[in-house]
Amino acid sequence: MIILDGKKTSQELKEEIAADVAVLRQQGKKVPHLAAVIVGNDGASLTYVSSKVKACEQVGFQSTLVKLPEDTTEEALLDKVKELNANAEIDGYIVQLPLPRHIDEEKVLLAIDPKKDVDGFHPANFGRMALELESFIPATPYGIMQLLERYDIDTQGKHAIVIGRSHIVGRPISILLSQKGKYANATVTLAHSRTTDLKTLVLQADIVVSALGIPNFVNADMVKPGAVVIDVGITRVSDADAPKGYRIVGDVDFDQVAPKASFITPVPGGVGPMTIAMLLKNTLLARERSEV
Numbered sequence: 303m304i305i306l307d308g309k310k311t312s313q314e315l316k317e318e319i320a321a322d323v324a325v326l327r328q329q330g331k332k333v334p335h336l337a338a339v340i341v342g343n344d345g346a347s348l349t350y351v352s353s354k355v356k357a358c359e360q361v362g363f364q365s366t367l368v369k370l371p372e373d374t375t376e377e378a379l380l381d382k383v384k385e386l387n388a389n390a391e392i393d394g395y396i397v398q399l400p401l402p403r404h405i406d407e408e409k410v411l412l413a414i415d416p417k418k419d420v421d422g423f424h425p426a427n428f429g430r431m432a433l434e435l436e437s438f439i440p441a442t443p444y445g446i447m448q449l450l451e452r453y454d455i456d457t458q459g460k461h462a463i464v465i466g467r468s469h470i471v472g473r474p475i476s477i478l479l480s481q482k483g484k485y486a487n488a489t490v491t492l493a494h495s496r497t498t499d500l501k502t503l504v505l506q507a508d509i510v511v512s513a514l515g516i517p518n519f520v521n522a523d524m525v526k527p528g529a530v531v532i533d534v535g536i537t538r539v540s541d542a543d544a545p546k547g548y549r550i551v552g553d554v555d556f557d558q559v560a561p562k563a564s565f566i567t568p569v570p571g572g573v574g575p576m577t578i579a580m581l582l583k584n585t586l587l588a589r590e591r592s593e594v
């Protein structure tokens with residue numbers, strides 16, 4: 303069994319990105335600039351956004367954090383989005399989700415200029431991705447594809463099952479795995495809450511991607527020996543003994559499943575760090591694409 307070390311792989315990716323930034327600097331060109339908008343005070347969202355901003359500094363990007371109060375109106379947020387679209391200094395930006403309930407998420411995502419949509423959530427980018435055209439691939443599925451590639455995992459003709467059909471992870475990774483390509487060409491089943499006899503389906507799979515958000519949902523009885531297991535779950539579970547009062551737990555019962563797997567991602571340290579690295583990669587791509 304080989305552990306897919308997202309921490310190490312994301313570090314390598316960040317070094318590659320930092321080297322590209324150094325070249326831009328040497329050429330007297332503008333370095334990439336990522337902005338992140340956060341509305342409200344959700345603890346987990348604030349943590350994610352600050353990790354994204356910190357990662358920008360590590361690779362030599364410029365970054366801007368836009369913190370708006372919980373009671374920000376939809377109109378005010380849409381104005382901020384327009385401002386970021388028009389600001390030539392900003393190459394790419396994200397609006398951290400979820401948004402407060404009084405704001406229509408769809409309206410906000412549609413207002414983002416697809417050329418600056420480094421999350422890849424705008425329908426124009428999602429559609430372009432599905433059609434194998436130049437786009438921004440959402441960071442988490444992009445990170446999973448990078449892990450498969452960098453560990454040279456054979457996906458050709460394999461049966462992959464994706465558990466969860468979210469717009470951010472499940473649906474896009476199911477599309478990417480089924481596309482043409484050396485680290486794709488899989489036969490994909492997309493399972494969800496209405497799937498019947500999930501266990502039988504997972505047992506048939508050579509590659510299991512779990513993006514459900516239910517701690518320890520995937521156990522050893524569900525996994526075929528030799529399967530590749532990718533755990534996208536990052537649920538916070540209260541733990542009085544942990545320094546922060548909680549632990550991050552994945553969808554996969556790692557201790558049970560790891561001995562049966564050929565490759566497996568740990569939580570934390572698997573897919574999570576890859577997500578941030580791929581957001582940086584998309585921001586670098588946004589910068590490069592705006593040059594031409």
Ligand code: GUN
Pocket residue numbers: 396397398399400421441442470
């Ligand atoms: N909320 C959870 N994951 C993400 C993400 O990748 N991007 C944004 N904008 N919000 C999120």
